[in-house]
Amino acid sequence: MKFPTPLQSATLIKRYKRFLADVTTPQGELLTLHCANTGAMTGCAEPGDTVWYSTSANPKRKYAHSWELTQTQSGDFICVNTLQANALVKEALANKTIKELTIYNTIRSEVRYGEENSRIDFLLQESGLPDCYIEVKSVTLLQKSCGYFPDAVTLRGQKHLRELQSMVEQGHRAVLLFAVLHSGINHVAVAQHIDPTYAKLFEQVQKLGVEVICYKADLSPTEIVLREPVSVTR
Structure with missing residues:
Protein backbone atom coordinates (compact mmCIF):
# COMPACT_ATOMS: atom_id res chain seq x y z
CA MET A 1 0.00 0.00 0.00
CA LYS A 2 1.63 3.19 -1.18
CA PHE A 3 0.73 6.46 0.48
CA PRO A 4 -1.07 8.61 -2.12
CA THR A 5 1.12 11.60 -1.29
CA PRO A 6 4.55 11.59 0.38
CA LEU A 7 4.47 11.68 4.17
CA GLN A 8 6.13 14.58 5.93
CA SER A 9 8.18 14.37 9.12
CA ALA A 10 8.01 16.26 12.39
CA THR A 11 9.10 15.81 16.00
CA LEU A 12 6.54 14.73 18.57
CA ILE A 13 5.92 17.10 21.47
CA LYS A 14 3.00 15.24 23.07
CA ARG A 15 -0.13 13.22 22.39
CA TYR A 16 -3.26 14.26 24.30
CA LYS A 17 -7.04 13.83 24.42
CA ARG A 18 -6.41 10.48 22.63
CA PHE A 19 -7.13 11.97 19.20
CA LEU A 20 -4.60 14.82 19.06
CA ALA A 21 -0.84 15.29 18.96
CA ASP A 22 1.35 18.37 18.85
CA VAL A 23 4.50 18.28 16.72
CA THR A 24 7.13 20.66 15.42
CA THR A 25 8.22 20.60 11.79
CA PRO A 26 11.87 20.86 10.69
CA GLN A 27 11.08 24.51 9.90
CA GLY A 28 9.99 25.13 13.49
CA GLU A 29 6.24 25.29 12.80
CA LEU A 30 3.88 23.95 15.49
CA LEU A 31 1.18 21.63 14.12
CA THR A 32 -1.67 19.70 15.70
CA LEU A 33 -2.27 16.29 14.10
CA HIS A 34 -5.28 14.02 14.22
CA CYS A 35 -4.51 10.62 15.76
CA ALA A 36 -6.79 7.78 14.62
CA ASN A 37 -5.42 5.44 17.29
CA THR A 38 -7.54 5.45 20.45
CA GLY A 39 -5.44 2.82 22.23
CA ALA A 40 -2.70 3.12 24.80
CA MET A 41 0.03 3.43 22.12
CA THR A 42 2.61 2.27 24.66
CA GLY A 43 6.10 2.83 23.25
CA CYS A 44 4.67 4.44 20.09
CA ALA A 45 4.36 8.04 21.22
CA GLU A 46 7.40 9.15 23.16
CA PRO A 47 8.24 12.87 23.09
CA GLY A 48 11.15 13.35 20.70
CA ASP A 49 10.10 10.53 18.36
CA THR A 50 9.84 11.34 14.66
CA VAL A 51 6.25 11.49 13.43
CA TRP A 52 5.37 10.92 9.78
CA TYR A 53 2.07 12.51 8.81
CA SER A 54 -0.24 12.80 5.80
CA THR A 55 -2.17 15.88 4.75
CA SER A 56 -5.76 15.91 3.52
CA ALA A 57 -7.05 18.32 0.88
CA ASN A 58 -10.56 18.16 2.38
CA PRO A 59 -11.39 21.73 3.47
CA LYS A 60 -14.06 20.48 5.90
CA ARG A 61 -11.56 18.72 8.13
CA LYS A 62 -10.79 20.50 11.39
CA TYR A 63 -7.31 18.94 11.47
CA ALA A 64 -5.83 18.52 7.99
CA HIS A 65 -2.87 16.41 9.10
CA SER A 66 -3.03 12.74 10.19
CA TRP A 67 -0.41 10.83 12.16
CA GLU A 68 0.52 7.75 10.14
CA LEU A 69 3.89 6.42 11.36
CA THR A 70 6.19 6.80 14.33
CA GLN A 71 9.93 6.43 13.90
CA THR A 72 11.30 5.76 17.35
CA GLN A 73 14.56 7.16 18.63
CA SER A 74 16.03 3.66 18.25
CA GLY A 75 15.08 3.64 14.55
CA ASP A 76 12.01 1.37 14.50
CA PHE A 77 9.02 2.26 12.32
CA ILE A 78 5.50 1.79 13.72
CA CYS A 79 2.20 2.28 11.92
CA VAL A 80 0.02 4.02 14.52
CA ASN A 81 -2.95 4.67 12.22
CA THR A 82 -5.16 1.73 13.16
CA LEU A 83 -7.36 2.35 10.11
Missing part, protein backbone atom coordinates in the same frame (compact mmCIF):
# COMPACT_ATOMS: atom_id res chain seq x y z
CA GLN A 84 -4.54 1.06 7.90
CA ALA A 85 -4.48 -2.49 9.29
CA ASN A 86 -7.58 -3.67 7.45
CA ALA A 87 -6.50 -1.98 4.22
CA LEU A 88 -3.17 -3.80 4.40
CA VAL A 89 -4.83 -7.15 5.06
CA LYS A 90 -7.34 -6.64 2.24
CA GLU A 91 -4.48 -5.85 -0.16
CA ALA A 92 -2.59 -8.95 1.02
CA LEU A 93 -5.66 -11.16 0.59
CA ALA A 94 -6.25 -9.83 -2.92
CA ASN A 95 -2.58 -10.37 -3.82
CA LYS A 96 -2.59 -13.90 -2.34
CA THR A 97 0.24 -12.97 0.04
CA ILE A 98 -1.27 -14.78 3.02
CA LYS A 99 -0.56 -18.34 1.96
CA GLU A 100 -2.98 -19.89 4.46
CA LEU A 101 -5.90 -18.09 2.77
CA THR A 102 -5.12 -18.21 -0.95
CA ILE A 103 -7.92 -20.70 -1.75
CA TYR A 104 -10.63 -18.02 -1.48
CA ASN A 105 -11.51 -15.64 -4.31
CA THR A 106 -14.43 -13.69 -2.82
CA ILE A 107 -13.53 -11.09 -0.20
CA ARG A 108 -16.27 -9.24 1.68
CA SER A 109 -15.62 -6.56 4.29
CA GLU A 110 -17.50 -5.46 7.41
CA VAL A 111 -20.18 -8.16 7.30
CA ARG A 112 -22.63 -8.40 10.21
CA TYR A 113 -22.44 -11.71 12.03
CA GLY A 114 -22.63 -13.44 15.41
CA GLU A 115 -24.86 -13.09 18.41
CA GLU A 116 -23.20 -10.03 20.00
CA ASN A 117 -23.95 -7.44 17.31
CA SER A 118 -20.57 -7.72 15.62
CA ARG A 119 -19.09 -7.01 12.21
CA ILE A 120 -16.39 -9.35 10.91
CA ASP A 121 -13.44 -7.60 9.29
CA PHE A 122 -13.40 -10.02 6.35
CA LEU A 123 -15.58 -12.86 5.16
CA LEU A 124 -13.90 -15.08 2.57
CA GLN A 125 -15.97 -17.35 0.39
CA GLU A 126 -15.35 -19.96 -2.26
CA SER A 127 -17.72 -22.48 -3.83
CA GLY A 128 -17.56 -25.84 -2.08
CA LEU A 129 -15.68 -24.51 0.97
CA PRO A 130 -16.85 -23.38 4.42
CA ASP A 131 -17.05 -19.62 4.83
CA CYS A 132 -13.96 -18.13 6.48
CA TYR A 133 -14.39 -15.37 9.09
CA ILE A 134 -11.32 -13.19 9.74
CA GLU A 135 -10.84 -10.79 12.63
CA VAL A 136 -7.82 -8.48 12.23
CA LYS A 137 -5.78 -7.15 15.16
CA SER A 138 -2.78 -4.84 14.78
CA VAL A 139 0.26 -5.46 16.98
CA THR A 140 2.44 -2.48 17.93
CA LEU A 141 3.42 -3.14 21.55
CA LEU A 142 7.08 -4.18 21.88
CA GLN A 143 8.34 -5.32 25.29
CA LYS A 144 11.52 -7.29 25.98
CA SER A 145 12.03 -8.18 22.29
CA CYS A 146 8.49 -9.56 21.92
CA GLY A 147 5.34 -8.10 20.38
CA TYR A 148 2.21 -8.31 22.52
CA PHE A 149 -1.53 -8.06 21.95
CA PRO A 150 -3.53 -6.47 23.45
CA ASP A 151 -1.81 -3.35 24.80
CA ALA A 152 -4.74 -2.66 27.19
CA VAL A 153 -7.71 -4.61 28.57
CA THR A 154 -10.06 -5.14 25.62
CA LEU A 155 -13.65 -6.14 26.20
CA ARG A 156 -14.26 -5.71 22.47
CA GLY A 157 -11.42 -8.11 21.70
CA GLN A 158 -12.84 -10.64 24.13
CA LYS A 159 -16.19 -10.40 22.36
CA HIS A 160 -14.52 -11.04 19.01
CA LEU A 161 -12.90 -14.23 20.33
CA ARG A 162 -16.30 -15.50 21.49
CA GLU A 163 -17.82 -14.70 18.11
CA LEU A 164 -15.05 -16.56 16.27
CA GLN A 165 -15.54 -19.57 18.52
CA SER A 166 -19.23 -19.53 17.68
CA MET A 167 -18.46 -19.56 13.94
CA VAL A 168 -16.29 -22.66 14.36
CA GLU A 169 -19.06 -24.36 16.33
CA GLN A 170 -21.40 -23.65 13.41
CA GLY A 171 -19.06 -25.39 10.98
CA HIS A 172 -17.31 -22.36 9.51
CA ARG A 173 -13.62 -21.49 9.44
CA ALA A 174 -12.53 -18.70 11.81
CA VAL A 175 -9.20 -16.88 11.85
CA LEU A 176 -7.64 -14.36 14.22
CA LEU A 177 -5.12 -12.51 12.07
CA PHE A 178 -2.41 -10.45 13.77
CA ALA A 179 -0.93 -7.71 11.58
CA VAL A 180 2.47 -6.74 13.01
CA LEU A 181 2.94 -3.03 12.33
CA HIS A 182 6.20 -2.50 14.24
CA SER A 183 9.52 -3.12 12.50
CA GLY A 184 11.17 -4.24 15.76
CA ILE A 185 8.73 -7.10 16.40
CA ASN A 186 9.73 -10.54 15.10
CA HIS A 187 7.43 -12.77 17.15
CA VAL A 188 4.14 -12.22 18.99
CA ALA A 189 2.54 -13.40 22.21
CA VAL A 190 -0.78 -12.76 23.92
CA ALA A 191 -0.35 -10.23 26.73
CA GLN A 192 -1.48 -12.24 29.72
CA HIS A 193 0.14 -9.65 32.00
CA ILE A 194 -2.14 -6.96 30.53
CA ASP A 195 -5.45 -8.77 29.93
CA PRO A 196 -5.54 -12.22 31.57
CA THR A 197 -9.18 -12.74 30.55
CA TYR A 198 -8.31 -12.23 26.90
CA ALA A 199 -5.35 -14.61 27.25
CA LYS A 200 -7.56 -17.31 28.76
CA LEU A 201 -10.16 -16.91 26.01
CA PHE A 202 -7.42 -16.95 23.37
CA GLU A 203 -6.15 -20.32 24.59
CA GLN A 204 -9.70 -21.67 24.80
CA VAL A 205 -10.75 -20.71 21.27
CA GLN A 206 -7.53 -22.06 19.78
CA LYS A 207 -8.23 -25.45 21.33
CA LEU A 208 -11.72 -25.34 19.83
CA GLY A 209 -10.45 -24.66 16.32
CA VAL A 210 -10.00 -20.92 15.83
CA GLU A 211 -6.86 -20.45 13.71
CA VAL A 212 -4.22 -17.84 14.51
CA ILE A 213 -2.22 -16.32 11.65
CA CYS A 214 0.40 -13.60 12.02
CA TYR A 215 2.05 -11.51 9.29
CA LYS A 216 4.52 -8.65 9.58
CA ALA A 217 4.56 -5.48 7.50
CA ASP A 218 7.49 -3.75 5.85
CA LEU A 219 7.14 -0.08 6.80
CA SER A 220 8.54 3.11 5.32
CA PRO A 221 7.33 6.68 4.79
CA THR A 222 6.43 5.79 1.20
CA GLU A 223 4.83 2.36 1.51
CA ILE A 224 3.52 -0.30 3.91
CA VAL A 225 3.23 -3.90 2.73
CA LEU A 226 2.14 -6.95 4.71
CA ARG A 227 4.78 -9.41 3.64
CA GLU A 228 6.12 -12.21 5.87
CA PRO A 229 4.71 -14.64 8.43
CA VAL A 230 5.96 -14.51 12.02
CA SER A 231 5.42 -16.92 14.90
CA VAL A 232 2.90 -16.60 17.73
CA THR A 233 4.08 -18.01 21.04
CA ARG A 234 2.18 -18.69 24.24
Whole structure:
Protein backbone atom coordinates (compact mmCIF):
# COMPACT_ATOMS: atom_id res chain seq x y z
CA MET A 1 0.00 0.00 0.00
CA LYS A 2 1.63 3.19 -1.18
CA PHE A 3 0.73 6.46 0.48
CA PRO A 4 -1.07 8.61 -2.12
CA THR A 5 1.12 11.60 -1.29
CA PRO A 6 4.55 11.59 0.38
CA LEU A 7 4.47 11.68 4.17
CA GLN A 8 6.13 14.58 5.93
CA SER A 9 8.18 14.37 9.12
CA ALA A 10 8.01 16.26 12.39
CA THR A 11 9.10 15.81 16.00
CA LEU A 12 6.54 14.73 18.57
CA ILE A 13 5.92 17.10 21.47
CA LYS A 14 3.00 15.24 23.07
CA ARG A 15 -0.13 13.22 22.39
CA TYR A 16 -3.26 14.26 24.30
CA LYS A 17 -7.04 13.83 24.42
CA ARG A 18 -6.41 10.48 22.63
CA PHE A 19 -7.13 11.97 19.20
CA LEU A 20 -4.60 14.82 19.06
CA ALA A 21 -0.84 15.29 18.96
CA ASP A 22 1.35 18.37 18.85
CA VAL A 23 4.50 18.28 16.72
CA THR A 24 7.13 20.66 15.42
CA THR A 25 8.22 20.60 11.79
CA PRO A 26 11.87 20.86 10.69
CA GLN A 27 11.08 24.51 9.90
CA GLY A 28 9.99 25.13 13.49
CA GLU A 29 6.24 25.29 12.80
CA LEU A 30 3.88 23.95 15.49
CA LEU A 31 1.18 21.63 14.12
CA THR A 32 -1.67 19.70 15.70
CA LEU A 33 -2.27 16.29 14.10
CA HIS A 34 -5.28 14.02 14.22
CA CYS A 35 -4.51 10.62 15.76
CA ALA A 36 -6.79 7.78 14.62
CA ASN A 37 -5.42 5.44 17.29
CA THR A 38 -7.54 5.45 20.45
CA GLY A 39 -5.44 2.82 22.23
CA ALA A 40 -2.70 3.12 24.80
CA MET A 41 0.03 3.43 22.12
CA THR A 42 2.61 2.27 24.66
CA GLY A 43 6.10 2.83 23.25
CA CYS A 44 4.67 4.44 20.09
CA ALA A 45 4.36 8.04 21.22
CA GLU A 46 7.40 9.15 23.16
CA PRO A 47 8.24 12.87 23.09
CA GLY A 48 11.15 13.35 20.70
CA ASP A 49 10.10 10.53 18.36
CA THR A 50 9.84 11.34 14.66
CA VAL A 51 6.25 11.49 13.43
CA TRP A 52 5.37 10.92 9.78
CA TYR A 53 2.07 12.51 8.81
CA SER A 54 -0.24 12.80 5.80
CA THR A 55 -2.17 15.88 4.75
CA SER A 56 -5.76 15.91 3.52
CA ALA A 57 -7.05 18.32 0.88
CA ASN A 58 -10.56 18.16 2.38
CA PRO A 59 -11.39 21.73 3.47
CA LYS A 60 -14.06 20.48 5.90
CA ARG A 61 -11.56 18.72 8.13
CA LYS A 62 -10.79 20.50 11.39
CA TYR A 63 -7.31 18.94 11.47
CA ALA A 64 -5.83 18.52 7.99
CA HIS A 65 -2.87 16.41 9.10
CA SER A 66 -3.03 12.74 10.19
CA TRP A 67 -0.41 10.83 12.16
CA GLU A 68 0.52 7.75 10.14
CA LEU A 69 3.89 6.42 11.36
CA THR A 70 6.19 6.80 14.33
CA GLN A 71 9.93 6.43 13.90
CA THR A 72 11.30 5.76 17.35
CA GLN A 73 14.56 7.16 18.63
CA SER A 74 16.03 3.66 18.25
CA GLY A 75 15.08 3.64 14.55
CA ASP A 76 12.01 1.37 14.50
CA PHE A 77 9.02 2.26 12.32
CA ILE A 78 5.50 1.79 13.72
CA CYS A 79 2.20 2.28 11.92
CA VAL A 80 0.02 4.02 14.52
CA ASN A 81 -2.95 4.67 12.22
CA THR A 82 -5.16 1.73 13.16
CA LEU A 83 -7.36 2.35 10.11
CA GLN A 84 -4.54 1.06 7.90
CA ALA A 85 -4.48 -2.49 9.29
CA ASN A 86 -7.58 -3.67 7.45
CA ALA A 87 -6.50 -1.98 4.22
CA LEU A 88 -3.17 -3.80 4.40
CA VAL A 89 -4.83 -7.15 5.06
CA LYS A 90 -7.34 -6.64 2.24
CA GLU A 91 -4.48 -5.85 -0.16
CA ALA A 92 -2.59 -8.95 1.02
CA LEU A 93 -5.66 -11.16 0.59
CA ALA A 94 -6.25 -9.83 -2.92
CA ASN A 95 -2.58 -10.37 -3.82
CA LYS A 96 -2.59 -13.90 -2.34
CA THR A 97 0.24 -12.97 0.04
CA ILE A 98 -1.27 -14.78 3.02
CA LYS A 99 -0.56 -18.34 1.96
CA GLU A 100 -2.98 -19.89 4.46
CA LEU A 101 -5.90 -18.09 2.77
CA THR A 102 -5.12 -18.21 -0.95
CA ILE A 103 -7.92 -20.70 -1.75
CA TYR A 104 -10.63 -18.02 -1.48
CA ASN A 105 -11.51 -15.64 -4.31
CA THR A 106 -14.43 -13.69 -2.82
CA ILE A 107 -13.53 -11.09 -0.20
CA ARG A 108 -16.27 -9.24 1.68
CA SER A 109 -15.62 -6.56 4.29
CA GLU A 110 -17.50 -5.46 7.41
CA VAL A 111 -20.18 -8.16 7.30
CA ARG A 112 -22.63 -8.40 10.21
CA TYR A 113 -22.44 -11.71 12.03
CA GLY A 114 -22.63 -13.44 15.41
CA GLU A 115 -24.86 -13.09 18.41
CA GLU A 116 -23.20 -10.03 20.00
CA ASN A 117 -23.95 -7.44 17.31
CA SER A 118 -20.57 -7.72 15.62
CA ARG A 119 -19.09 -7.01 12.21
CA ILE A 120 -16.39 -9.35 10.91
CA ASP A 121 -13.44 -7.60 9.29
CA PHE A 122 -13.40 -10.02 6.35
CA LEU A 123 -15.58 -12.86 5.16
CA LEU A 124 -13.90 -15.08 2.57
CA GLN A 125 -15.97 -17.35 0.39
CA GLU A 126 -15.35 -19.96 -2.26
CA SER A 127 -17.72 -22.48 -3.83
CA GLY A 128 -17.56 -25.84 -2.08
CA LEU A 129 -15.68 -24.51 0.97
CA PRO A 130 -16.85 -23.38 4.42
CA ASP A 131 -17.05 -19.62 4.83
CA CYS A 132 -13.96 -18.13 6.48
CA TYR A 133 -14.39 -15.37 9.09
CA ILE A 134 -11.32 -13.19 9.74
CA GLU A 135 -10.84 -10.79 12.63
CA VAL A 136 -7.82 -8.48 12.23
CA LYS A 137 -5.78 -7.15 15.16
CA SER A 138 -2.78 -4.84 14.78
CA VAL A 139 0.26 -5.46 16.98
CA THR A 140 2.44 -2.48 17.93
CA LEU A 141 3.42 -3.14 21.55
CA LEU A 142 7.08 -4.18 21.88
CA GLN A 143 8.34 -5.32 25.29
CA LYS A 144 11.52 -7.29 25.98
CA SER A 145 12.03 -8.18 22.29
CA CYS A 146 8.49 -9.56 21.92
CA GLY A 147 5.34 -8.10 20.38
CA TYR A 148 2.21 -8.31 22.52
CA PHE A 149 -1.53 -8.06 21.95
CA PRO A 150 -3.53 -6.47 23.45
CA ASP A 151 -1.81 -3.35 24.80
CA ALA A 152 -4.74 -2.66 27.19
CA VAL A 153 -7.71 -4.61 28.57
CA THR A 154 -10.06 -5.14 25.62
CA LEU A 155 -13.65 -6.14 26.20
CA ARG A 156 -14.26 -5.71 22.47
CA GLY A 157 -11.42 -8.11 21.70
CA GLN A 158 -12.84 -10.64 24.13
CA LYS A 159 -16.19 -10.40 22.36
CA HIS A 160 -14.52 -11.04 19.01
CA LEU A 161 -12.90 -14.23 20.33
CA ARG A 162 -16.30 -15.50 21.49
CA GLU A 163 -17.82 -14.70 18.11
CA LEU A 164 -15.05 -16.56 16.27
CA GLN A 165 -15.54 -19.57 18.52
CA SER A 166 -19.23 -19.53 17.68
CA MET A 167 -18.46 -19.56 13.94
CA VAL A 168 -16.29 -22.66 14.36
CA GLU A 169 -19.06 -24.36 16.33
CA GLN A 170 -21.40 -23.65 13.41
CA GLY A 171 -19.06 -25.39 10.98
CA HIS A 172 -17.31 -22.36 9.51
CA ARG A 173 -13.62 -21.49 9.44
CA ALA A 174 -12.53 -18.70 11.81
CA VAL A 175 -9.20 -16.88 11.85
CA LEU A 176 -7.64 -14.36 14.22
CA LEU A 177 -5.12 -12.51 12.07
CA PHE A 178 -2.41 -10.45 13.77
CA ALA A 179 -0.93 -7.71 11.58
CA VAL A 180 2.47 -6.74 13.01
CA LEU A 181 2.94 -3.03 12.33
CA HIS A 182 6.20 -2.50 14.24
CA SER A 183 9.52 -3.12 12.50
CA GLY A 184 11.17 -4.24 15.76
CA ILE A 185 8.73 -7.10 16.40
CA ASN A 186 9.73 -10.54 15.10
CA HIS A 187 7.43 -12.77 17.15
CA VAL A 188 4.14 -12.22 18.99
CA ALA A 189 2.54 -13.40 22.21
CA VAL A 190 -0.78 -12.76 23.92
CA ALA A 191 -0.35 -10.23 26.73
CA GLN A 192 -1.48 -12.24 29.72
CA HIS A 193 0.14 -9.65 32.00
CA ILE A 194 -2.14 -6.96 30.53
CA ASP A 195 -5.45 -8.77 29.93
CA PRO A 196 -5.54 -12.22 31.57
CA THR A 197 -9.18 -12.74 30.55
CA TYR A 198 -8.31 -12.23 26.90
CA ALA A 199 -5.35 -14.61 27.25
CA LYS A 200 -7.56 -17.31 28.76
CA LEU A 201 -10.16 -16.91 26.01
CA PHE A 202 -7.42 -16.95 23.37
CA GLU A 203 -6.15 -20.32 24.59
CA GLN A 204 -9.70 -21.67 24.80
CA VAL A 205 -10.75 -20.71 21.27
CA GLN A 206 -7.53 -22.06 19.78
CA LYS A 207 -8.23 -25.45 21.33
CA LEU A 208 -11.72 -25.34 19.83
CA GLY A 209 -10.45 -24.66 16.32
CA VAL A 210 -10.00 -20.92 15.83
CA GLU A 211 -6.86 -20.45 13.71
CA VAL A 212 -4.22 -17.84 14.51
CA ILE A 213 -2.22 -16.32 11.65
CA CYS A 214 0.40 -13.60 12.02
CA TYR A 215 2.05 -11.51 9.29
CA LYS A 216 4.52 -8.65 9.58
CA ALA A 217 4.56 -5.48 7.50
CA ASP A 218 7.49 -3.75 5.85
CA LEU A 219 7.14 -0.08 6.80
CA SER A 220 8.54 3.11 5.32
CA PRO A 221 7.33 6.68 4.79
CA THR A 222 6.43 5.79 1.20
CA GLU A 223 4.83 2.36 1.51
CA ILE A 224 3.52 -0.30 3.91
CA VAL A 225 3.23 -3.90 2.73
CA LEU A 226 2.14 -6.95 4.71
CA ARG A 227 4.78 -9.41 3.64
CA GLU A 228 6.12 -12.21 5.87
CA PRO A 229 4.71 -14.64 8.43
CA VAL A 230 5.96 -14.51 12.02
CA SER A 231 5.42 -16.92 14.90
CA VAL A 232 2.90 -16.60 17.73
CA THR A 233 4.08 -18.01 21.04
CA ARG A 234 2.18 -18.69 24.24
